[in-house]
Structures are given as structure tokens and as C-alpha cells.
Amino acid sequence: MIRNGSHAVEEEDKGESSSTSHSPEKRKRVIRVWCDGCYDMVHYGHSNQLRQAKAMGDYLVVGVHTDEEIAKHKGPPVFTQAERYKMIRAIKWVDEIVEGAPYVTTLETLDKYNCDFCVHGDDITLTVDGKDTYDEVKRMGRYRECKRTQGVSTTDLVGRMLLLTKSHHSNVDNAAYQLHTDNFGKGPKGHSPWTGVSQFLQTSQKIIQFASGKEPQPGDTIIYVAGAFDLFHIGHVDFLKTVHKQAEKPYVIVGLHFDQEVNRYKGKNYPIMNIHERTLSVLACRYVSEVVIGAPYAVGKDLLDHFKVDLVCHGKTEVFPDTDGTDPYAEPKKRGIFRILDSGNNLTSDDIVQRIIENRLQFEARNQKKEAKEMAVIEALKGRKEGEDPQLADRQRSVRVRQE
Numbered sequence: 492m493i494r495n496g497s498h499a500v501e502e503e504d505k506g507e508s509s510s511t512s513h514s515p516e517k518r519k520r521v522i523r524v525w526c527d528g529c530y531d532m533v534h535y536g537h538s539n540q541l542r543q544a545k546a547m548g549d550y551l552v553v554g555v556h557t558d559e560e561i562a563k564h565k566g567p568p569v570f571t572q573a574e575r576y577k578m579i580r581a582i583k584w585v586d587e588i589v590e591g592a593p594y595v596t597t598l599e600t601l602d603k604y605n606c607d608f609c610v611h612g613d614d615i616t617l618t619v620d621g622k623d624t625y626d627e628v629k630r631m632g633r634y635r636e637c638k639r640t641q642g643v644s645t646t647d648l649v650g651r652m653l654l655l656t657k658s659h660h661s662n663v664d665n666a667a668y669q670l671h672t673d674n675f676g677k678g679p680k681g682h683s684p685w686t687g688v689s690q691f692l693q694t695s696q697k698i699i700q701f702a703s704g705k706e707p708q709p710g711d712t713i714i715y716v717a718g719a720f721d722l723f724h725i726g727h728v729d730f731l732k733t734v735h736k737q738a739e740k741p742y743v744i745v746g747l748h749f750d751q752e753v754n755r756y757k758g759k760n761y762p763i764m765n766i767h768e769r770t771l772s773v774l775a776c777r778y779v780s781e782v783v784i785g786a787p788y789a790v791g792k793d794l795l796d797h798f799k800v801d802l803v804c805h806g807k808t809e810v811f812p813d814t815d816g817t818d819p820y821a822e823p824k825k826r827g828i829f830r831i832l833d834s835g836n837n838l839t840s841d842d843i844v845q846r847i848i849e850n851r852l853q854f855e856a857r858n859q860k861k862e863a864k865e866m867a868v869i870e871a872l873k874g875r876k877e878g879e880d881p882q883l884a885d886r887q888r889s890v891r892v893r894q895e
Contacts, residue, residue: 522548524635525606527592528616529561531568532648532843533578534723535701535768536640538775542700543637544610545584552604553585554592564594567853569645569846574725581728583777595624598631612639643768648722651763652844653851693767701774704781707799712738715800717746717786719753719840721762723772726838731778733834734804744798745773746786756788756811763840789819795826803829808839 526544530537530553545551555575561568568575572590579588593600596609609628613636616624628634707713714734720727735741747769753762762769766784773782787794790803803823813819823829 519549521550523550523552523604523606524548525552525554525596525601525604525609526611527554527556527589527596527609528611529556529565529568530575530579531561531570532645532722533575533582534643534645534648534764535771535775536643538582538584538701538771539640539697540610540612540637541579541582541584542775544635545586547610547635547637548607550586551584552587552589552606553579554589554596554600555579556594557591560591560594567850569843569850570725577725578728581732581777582775584775595622595627597627598633601628601633608633608635610635610637612637614639648763649847651760652847654760693770697771698774701771702782707742707780708740711740711742712801713742713744713799714738714802714804715744715746715790715795715798716804717748717783717788717790719748719757719762720745720769720773721753721757721764721840722843723764723769723776724838724840724843726834726836726842728776728778729834729836730806730832731776733832735778737802737804737830737832742780743778744781744783744800745779746783746790746794747773748788749785752788755814761840763844789813789817789821791822795822795828801828804832805829807831807833807837 524544524547526541528537541551541553555572558568558572570578576588576590579585589604601607601609609625611625611634623629625634714737716731716734731743731745734743747766750762750766754760764772770782770784773779794800795803800823803820805820810818810820818824820829
């Protein structure tokens with residue numbers, strides 16, 4: 492059971508007296524932080540970057556690139572810009588988003604949105620001609636770096652969908668999965684440390700960073716929903732937003748089923764994300780107050796009484812019977828607290844997988860191109876360390892990127 496911080500209202504600083512808190516000279520200046528990106532197939536790695544960025548300041552502004560800009564510099568995205576805008580708005584650390592943000596981050600952009608500095612992960616983002624998109628803000632000292640989340644990348648998730656194996660449920664010590672890490676998106680020059688696949692290791696500290704919430708407060712309506720919430724996507728966001736609107740003071744608890752349970756009723760190689768990854772993805776959503784890891788499939792008396800549940804909700808998707816053939820929602824239906832909700836969005840994890848399968852070659856080419864550019868940069872940086880002329884190294888890198 493993990494309580495999420497999105498439910499809690501920030502308390503005022505009790506260390507300040509009323510007289511000092513109203514003094515303009517003593518009042519703390521709000522630090523505005525800028526992040527930007529494609530945010531295609533948003534996963535907990537993106538959420539963790541935004542969490543770290545928000546911790547560096549007080550107010551987080553996130554710029555999201557258009558489909559056209561992404562296609563120009565990287566290749567066509569999996570999700571539309573409208574879907575990507577909505578996904579970023581749903582992340583609890585985001586205060587404001589800028590639609591159609593420029594692909595190259597400049598001082599002009601930071602000044603336009605009154606941001607003190609921008610934050611990016613410790614990987615590198617390149618334009619179509621191989622230039623660092625953060626070069627200007629780095630040179631002017633308005634750039635901060637956060638740690639990239641190990642064990643997750645869009646490349647890895649796409650590989651899992653295409654492989655149709657279940658090795659990702661527990662570990663990556665599997666021949667088929669290793670073949671994926673060796674070949675998927677591999678450029679002609681070898682592996683880039685930023686595009687490659689690594690293993691995700693869940694820790695209690697990571698869960699605390701994403702959660703650290705509070706108990707339900709008097710007057711809250713406790714709403715329970717359960718499912719796989721695999722490849723946490725815009726369909727899930729719209730559903731949880733609809734759930735959140737069911738009460739004036741909602742306290743939304745999400746029960747996540749274990750991998751084996753999800754595979755029982757979904758089949759194939761589902762879930763694409765394992766239970767640890769799905770936990771972080773759901774915790775990052777602003778409409779969620781608490782997460783139950785490994786929730787029972789049947790929503791029974793013990794669960795309802797333990798959490799003092801007032802309402803149980805389910806979407807319009809099919810409800811699979813329990814292992815004994817019974818209705819998993821029999822108890823809340825008996826109590827008259829069960830509700831079917833229509834969020835107006837019927838997107839499923841199957842739909843996302845289908846998008847990937849239909850555009851497999853295009854996506855693989857996109858990742859190979861991306862990795863080739865990154866490897867060219869690594870070679871140029873290596874040359875600088877070995878005493879090469881930095882201007883010559885830059886020119887050679889640009890030539891290699893254009894050729895590739």
C-alpha cells in the first residue's frame with residue numbers, strides 16, 4: 492500500500508511569522524524551472540525527470556514539442572501532440588505546460604516564460620544535424636542536469652512489445668531479451684549509453700520519492716479502482732480523471748494486479764511493464780492518492796472494509812471472471828457501491844502495441860538514426876579528451892551525422 496503525495500495540500504512554512512511572510516523583502520522568490528521534450532510514450536523515466544526538476548525549484552513549466560518538430564529531428568512519434576500534452580498535464584509535479592515548444596532550447600524561450608534555468612537528464616538531445624539542443628543555455632550557465640532513470644526507455648518498451656516474450660516480468664537474463672538489447676535500435680558504430688537497454692531495479696527509496704502521501708481526511712470519499720494499468724497511457728489518464736470527478740473530495744486508491752494475474756486474464760506477453768514499473772507510473776498521476784501493490788483480483792469484503800471504500804469504479808472495458816468463474820465485483824455490487832464509468836476514451840494497451848507493430852520498421856530506423864548521432868558525439872568528446880582540435884572534431888562530427 493503506497494500513499495501518493497498528490498492528495499496532500501502543501502502546508503505553509505510554519506517557521507515564518509505573519510509579519511515576515513507579508514514582507515516583500517523577506518518573501519522567498521519563486522524559482523521557475525523549465526523542462527522540455529517529446530514525451531512520446533510517457534513512462535516513469537519521464538516522470539522521474541520531472542520530479543527531479545521540480546525539486547530544484549518551486550514552479551515547473553514543461554514544454555512539449557509538436558509532431559512536426561519531432562518528425563523533423565527524430566522521426567514520427569507514436570502518440571499525437573494532443574495526447575502527449577494531456578499526458579504531461581496529468582503528471583503531478585507539472586505546474587504548467589507550453590504546447591508547441593521549440594525543439595532547440597534558447598535563452599529567449601527561458602526568458603519568455605520567466606524561467607531561471609532549464610533541466611535535462613544526463614543524456615544528450617541532438618537536432619537533425621547533430622547539434623546539442625541545449626548548447627546555448629549550457630554556455631550561459633542556465634542549465635541544470637538530473638540523473639537519467641536506469642532501466643527504462645522508449646526503445647526498451649517497444650522491444651518488449653515486438654518480442655512477445657514474458658522475460659521482462661521478472662528479469663532480463665533471457666536469450667531472446669538479450670538479443671533485443673544487442674540488436675534493437677543498434678547503430679552502425681555500436682551502442683550509445685543513452686539509447687541502450689538496462690535493467691530496472693526497484694528500491695524503497697524510489698517508491699518513497701514518488702509517493703510519501705497522507706491518510707484520507709475527514710469528509711473524503713474513498714474510491715477504489717483496480718486493474719493492470721499497463722503502459723500507463725492517455726486512456727488511463729482520462730479514466731482516472733473521470734473517477735476523480737465522482738466526488739467533491741475524492742481519495743482515489745488504485746489496486747495493481749501482480750504480473751502473473753495480469754497475464755492470466757490478458758494473455759500474450761502482458762503486462763509489458765512489470766509490477767514495479769507500473770507502480771511508479773500510476774504514482775506519478777495527479778488523480779491518484781494511493782496505490783495497492785499486488786491487489787487481489789476479486790474486490791471482496793476484507794478489502795472494502797479495510798480501506799473503508801465508499802465507491803468502486805470500473806471502465807467500460809471487459810471484466811474478466813475470477814479463477815473460480817465468479818464476478819470479481821460481486822461484493823461492491825451487492826453493497827450498491829459499484830459504478831461503470833465512461834471516460835469517452837476507449838484507448839487500450841492493445842491499441843498502443845498495434846501502433847508499434849504497424850510502424851515497426853519506421854521506429855527501428857528512427858532509433859538507429861538517433862543512436863548513430865549519439866555515437867558520433869561520443870567519438871567527438873573522446874577526441875577532445877585525447878587532445879584533438881575541438882573545432883575540427885565538431886566539423887567531423889557534423890559530416891558524419893549528415894552522412895548517416
